[in-house]
Amino acid sequence: MADRRLILHFDWTLFMLVLALAGVGLVSVISASYAGSHRTWDPLVVRQLIWIAAGTGALLVAVFIDYRAFQSYAYPFYVGVLGLLIAVMVAGHATGGSRRWINLGIFHLEPSELAKLAVVLVMVRYLREEPPKGGWGLRHMIIPFVLLGIPAALVLKQPDLGTGLILVLITATLICVGGLNWRTMLVLGMAAMLAAPLSWHYLKPYQRQRLVSFINPQADPLGSGYHIIQSEIAIGAGGPFGKGFLKGTQARLNFLPEQSTDFIFAVFAEEFGLAGALVLLTLYASVIARGAWIARHARDRFGALLAVGLTAIVFWQVAINIGMATGMLPVVGITLPLVSYGGSSLIAMMAAMGILININTRRYLF
Amino acid sequence: MAKFRSSNSSRPVPKLDSRIAAMTTIMILLFGLVSVRLYYLQVLHHKENVELADRNRIRIRRVPAPRGLVFDRNHRPLVDTKPSFDAVIVPEDSDKNLSQTIERLERYTGADHIADKISDAEEAGRPPYEPVTVAERLGWREVVALEAHQLDLPGVSLEITPARHYLYGQLAAHLLGYVGEVTKNDLIEKPDYHNGDEIGKFGLERVDEGFLRGNAGGQEIEVDSVGRRLRVLKEIPDTPGQSIVMTIDLNLQEAAEQAMAGKNGAFVALDPNNGDVLAMVSHPAFDPDIFGGGVKASAWKELMTDPNHPLTNRVIQGIYPPGSTFKIVDSIAGLQEGTLNTQTAYNCPGGLWFGGREYHCWRKQGHGTVELHDAIVRSCDVYFYEVGEKLGVDRIAKWANKMGLGIKSGIDLDRESPGTIPSSAWKQKRFHERWYPAETLSVAIGQGYVATTPLQMAEVAAVVANGGTRYRPQFVKAVEALDGSIAKSYPPKVESRIAIDPAALETVKDAMADVVNGTGGTAHKAHLDDVIVCGKTGTAQVVGSKAPTGEDEADDKTPDQFKDHAWFIAFAPKDHPTIAAACIIEHGGHGGSASAPVIHDVFQRYFQLYPPAPKPEIARVIDNDSQ
Numbered sequence: 001m002a003d004r005r006l007i008l009h010f011d012w013t014l015f016m017l018v019l020a021l022a023g024v025g026l027v028s029v030i031s032a033s034y035a036g037s038h039r040t041w042d043p044l045v046v047r048q049l050i051w052i053a054a055g056t057g058a059l060l061v062a063v064f065i066d067y068r069a070f071q072s073y074a075y076p077f078y079v080g081v082l083g084l085l086i087a088v089m090v091a092g093h094a095t096g097g098s099r100r101w102i103n104l105g106i107f108h109l110e111p112s113e114l115a116k117l118a119v120v121l122v123m124v125r126y127l128r129e130e131p132p133k134g135g136w137g138l139r140h141m142i143i144p145f146v147l148l149g150i151p152a153a154l155v156l157k158q159p160d161l162g163t164g165l166i167l168v169l170i171t172a173t174l175i176c177v178g179g180l181n182w183r184t185m186l187v188l189g190m191a192a193m194l195a196a197p198l199s200w201h202y203l204k205p206y207q208r209q210r211l212v213s214f215i216n217p218q219a220d221p222l223g224s225g226y227h228i229i230q231s232e233i234a235i236g237a238g239g240p241f242g243k244g245f246l247k248g249t250q251a252r253l254n255f256l257p258e259q260s261t262d263f264i265f266a267v268f269a270e271e272f273g274l275a276g277a278l279v280l281l282t283l284y285a286s287v288i289a290r291g292a293w294i295a296r297h298a299r300d301r302f303g304a305l306l307a308v309g310l311t312a313i314v315f316w317q318v319a320i321n322i323g324m325a326t327g328m329l330p331v332v333g334i335t336l337p338l339v340s341y342g343g344s345s346l347i348a349m350m351a352a353m354g355i356l357i358n359i360n361t362r363r364y365l366f
Numbered sequence: 367m368a369k370f371r372s373s374n375s376s377r378p379v380p381k382l383d384s385r386i387a388a389m390t391t392i393m394i395l396l397f398g399l400v401s402v403r404l405y406y407l408q409v410l411h412h413k414e415n416v417e418l419a420d421r422n423r424i425r426i427r428r429v430p431a432p433r434g435l436v437f438d439r440n441h442r443p444l445v446d447t448k449p450s451f452d453a454v455i456v457p458e459d460s461d462k463n464l465s466q467t468i469e470r471l472e473r474y475t476g477a478d479h480i481a482d483k484i485s486d487a488e489e490a491g492r493p494p495y496e497p498v499t500v501a502e503r504l505g506w507r508e509v510v511a512l513e514a515h516q517l518d519l520p521g522v523s524l525e526i527t528p529a530r531h532y533l534y535g536q537l538a539a540h541l542l543g544y545v546g547e548v549t550k551n552d553l554i555e556k557p558d559y560h561n562g563d564e565i566g567k568f569g570l571e572r573v574d575e576g577f578l579r580g581n582a583g584g585q586e587i588e589v590d591s592v593g594r595r596l597r598v599l600k601e602i603p604d605t606p607g608q609s610i611v612m613t614i615d616l617n618l619q620e621a622a623e624q625a626m627a628g629k630n631g632a633f634v635a636l637d638p639n640n641g642d643v644l645a646m647v648s649h650p651a652f653d654p655d656i657f658g659g660g661v662k663a664s665a666w667k668e669l670m671t672d673p674n675h676p677l678t679n680r681v682i683q684g685i686y687p688p689g690s691t692f693k694i695v696d697s698i699a700g701l702q703e704g705t706l707n708t709q710t711a712y713n714c715p716g717g718l719w720f721g722g723r724e725y726h727c728w729r730k731q732g733h734g735t736v737e738l739h740d741a742i743v744r745s746c747d748v749y750f751y752e753v754g755e756k757l758g759v760d761r762i763a764k765w766a767n768k769m770g771l772g773i774k775s776g777i778d779l780d781r782e783s784p785g786t787i788p789s790s791a792w793k794q795k796r797f798h799e800r801w802y803p804a805e806t807l808s809v810a811i812g813q814g815y816v817a818t819t820p821l822q823m824a825e826v827a828a829v830v831a832n833g834g835t836r837y838r839p840q841f842v843k844a845v846e847a848l849d850g851s852i853a854k855s856y857p858p859k860v861e862s863r864i865a866i867d868p869a870a871l872e873t874v875k876d877a878m879a880d881v882v883n884g885t886g887g888t889a890h891k892a893h894l895d896d897v898i899v900c901g902k903t904g905t906a907q908v909v910g911s912k913a914p915t916g917e918d919e920a921d922d923k924t925p926d927q928f929k930d931h932a933w934f935i936a937f938a939p940k941d942h943p944t945i946a947a948a949c950i951i952e953h954g955g956h957g958g959s960a961s962a963p964v965i966h967d968v969f970q971r972y973f974q975l976y977p978p979a980p981k982p983e984i985a986r987v988i989d990n991d992s993q
């Protein structure tokens with residue numbers, strides 16, 4: 001009985017948006033890998049296709065489990081992910097100077113992708129009760145800070161500045177939307193701004209280099225500023241309508257070691273131009289709008305906040321990734337959701353979209 | 367339940383709906399900001415960025431270091447480098463006209479398979495805009511043609527690189543080895559190598575790659591959109607490789623090459639007093655120069671499919687039954703074990719009945735009753751059947767191993783074969799079968815399972831020559847730094863020592879001297895007038911050959927491919943020897959007629975170059991008187 005209604009009220013809009021974004025991702029991964037191999041069906045592309053299929057499966061599974069059940073799984077899941085993050089530190093697979101992966105034989109699991117979901121779930125679980133009159137004050141925030149602090153510290157240790165930043169931002173979004181009082185919001189905002197310069201001391205040398213390069217890319221055009229300069233050139237050279245599929249020359253310069261992951265937007269924007277980039281942005285905006293709509297129409301506060309949290313993951317990753325590629329923000333390693341190459345991020349993100357559809361579908365069921 | 371206790375605020379509970387709406391608005395606005403930035407980059411600054419993309423091509427070019435030089439023991443150059451004009455192409459710069467450019471390039475340079483070379487480089491993971499070398503070692507005419515047609519050849523440029531040059535062509539080819547372009551596998555295994563780098567592939571070039579290579583320099587070059595270099599922005603100088611001084615003597619090597627000319631086989635000469643390799647020849651050889659210039663597919667195929675295996679270094683990889691040269695090992699073993707003394711006599715009627723079948727001596731009419739000295743000189747098979755039977759296979763194996771057979775010599779070359787010295791344990795392990803005493807007879811005359819390399823047999827000669835010390839054969843004397851100082855030296859390495867009874871040793875040496883100089887000896891062709899050469903001939907039966915193992919000088923009519931391999935091992939002078947050698951001529955027939963002349967020629971040259979200490983005739987007279 002329930003199954004029939006699930007299918008009846010399935011959120012086809014969001015599902016199609018997700019597939020469209022995954023399609024854009026596949027096209028971009030083809031372009032990015034074609035640069036090196038001149039093969040359309042590079043192993044990278046084949047693997048991305050497999051991830052998309054696996055992610056679609058994860059999405060469907062996430063749709064069919066009643067999201068309210070997540071309330072009781074939130075803490076165990078959170079603890080499990082913390083365990084994985086610790087495992088990464090102990091037995092992780094290091095690439096490019098940081099330990100982020102656990103080798104599972106056929107698959108390199110990146111637990112920091114799961115950490116985003118875990119923080120959203122546990123935070124929403126904690127914040128699901130109505131705030132008091134006037135909203136939460138600072139004293140209500142102690143436990144959320146602890147819940148955020150542990151995974152954030154573990155992720156920063158890897159070091160994965162990008163994911164750490166995302167964890168902070170989605171927590172902030174949930175607290176603000178959930179009902180922080182305005183005054184506390186202001187105080188915390190000010191405190192964050194004041195603390196920013198202090199964090200300089202905790203940055204690794206290469207992270208500092210990136211910040212310097214962001215402020216003045218020409219200071220070291222062949223070193224750390226190279227990525228920003230070349231990414232901007234790629235996007236700019238794309239022009240209004242792009243150079244065409246597989247015709248991007250900047251991408252072929254091998255200027256970005258991460259051109260199928262962190263800098264995939266530059267690859268896409270060079271080949272499809274402003275028109276393509278705006279289509280992509282519109283797709284993301286639609287996902288966000290749909291997520292917000294689902295949040296407002298959810299049957300319970302848990303569902304609503306969960307939808308907000310998941311939407312926030314998408315938004316912040318898109319904003320920071322594209323902001324970085326266009327030179328508006330310093331370089332941090334963050335994937336473009338549903339588009340960047342990579343199994344962990346793609347499957348985790350599609351599962352998150354499945355939960356959104358789940359929340360939307362079940363508002364009719366109870 | 368009430369986690370968030372209500373404060374006494376008069377303000378309302380925050381509304382989720384309105385806050386979500388606010389969040390959405392902020393998010394969409396921020397996307398708007400991103401769109402403005404995109405408009406700025408892609409529309410307002412589009413032209414600029416296109417120009418930057420086209421022009422912004424700073425190439426980092428590696429400048430390979432010239433490889434180190436290789437000298438002979440007297441510091442005469444054997445291998446050096448000379449400038450080579452190479453045509454390189456950056457396929458990206460040729461863009462749409464690539465096939466046309468390739469076609470023209472092939473016409474101007476005469477190079478072939480340029481397209482294949484480019485696709486190979488792509489396969490090997492060529493980074494974009496890195497040039498691919500497509501034609502190497504161009505002559506003056508080709509260089510001029512390329513210069514003149516620069517504009518028709520977008521993406522093509524000339525490069526001057528140091529190229530390996532082997533001054534004497536095929537001379538010592540297997541020892542010197544050759545260089546070639548790094549393969550995909552090399553690139554994976556050795557992170558400090560780059561696409562297009564040269565690497566030692568074989569012989570000395572390979573094993574001493576670390577000394578010879580040097581450190582590449584680099585240039586940061588700005589190029590325009592058709593790949594023409596505009597200027598060098600930064601330069602890091604290269605460091606040439608270190609030089610290698612070898613132990614081989616150029617003149618001696620030349621003499622050996624000449625003596626071996628037109629024959630298939632191997633020759634190696636050692637200094638018995640320290641293991642230095644004085645000359646090493648493996649024929650047929652190859653021309654090491656053809657690999658450096660990007661070996662042509664046809665030439666490579668020819669080398670690989672040549673039935674004579676020119677790429678095999680027969681000195682260390684060729685394994686042959688040692689035949690009668692093995693009788694020296696039997697003699698030492700028997701004398702050391704006490705199953706044999708210099709007076710031991712056996713009768714040779716031309717064969718020996720054993721286990722119900724007859725084992726022939728090469729001389730059908732037999733040798734009569736012979737003692738050890740004559741048995742060696744005349745190479746009597748029956749005598750050594752008896753010696754072998756008394757010893758048993760395991761004791762033969764023990765002494766053969768001690769003299770360096772059945773084990774690797776330790777020479778610093780790749781793919782050395784240890785050969786085979788059978789024993790009862792070996793047979794049990796290999797065939798799960800016990801050893802039959804009759805098999806020992808074949809072993810005793812160096813047949814059956816016995817297999818040795820020419821280098822091992824030269825070691826046997828050297829061990830007898832120096833009285834029992836087996837040195838590791840070494841072919842590098844020193845590595846010289848750029849300032850001429852010695853960066854690494856190679857002192858002699860003793861692999862093993864056996865204490866041979868001086869009287870017994872003298873008997874063997876005497877007999878070996880008579881093999882060359884005495885009546886009935888089998889190697890008169892190795893005789894020198896002023897130096898006493900000691901030697902032993904051998905004939906390695908070729909599988910399928912019906913001819914009897916023999917030393918008979920009378921020629922038979924066996925077709926060449928069934929003719930036996932001819933062995934000769936020798937050292938000289940008899941007292942205080944300074945050179946020991948082994949030679950095998952494939953299908954040469956008899957050791958005395960085919961291999962002894964090679965050693966004769968080389969030894970003659972050697973004593974011209976390094977005259978033996980004048981014989982202290984007077985001292986000898988006094989010596990005799992005092993006895």
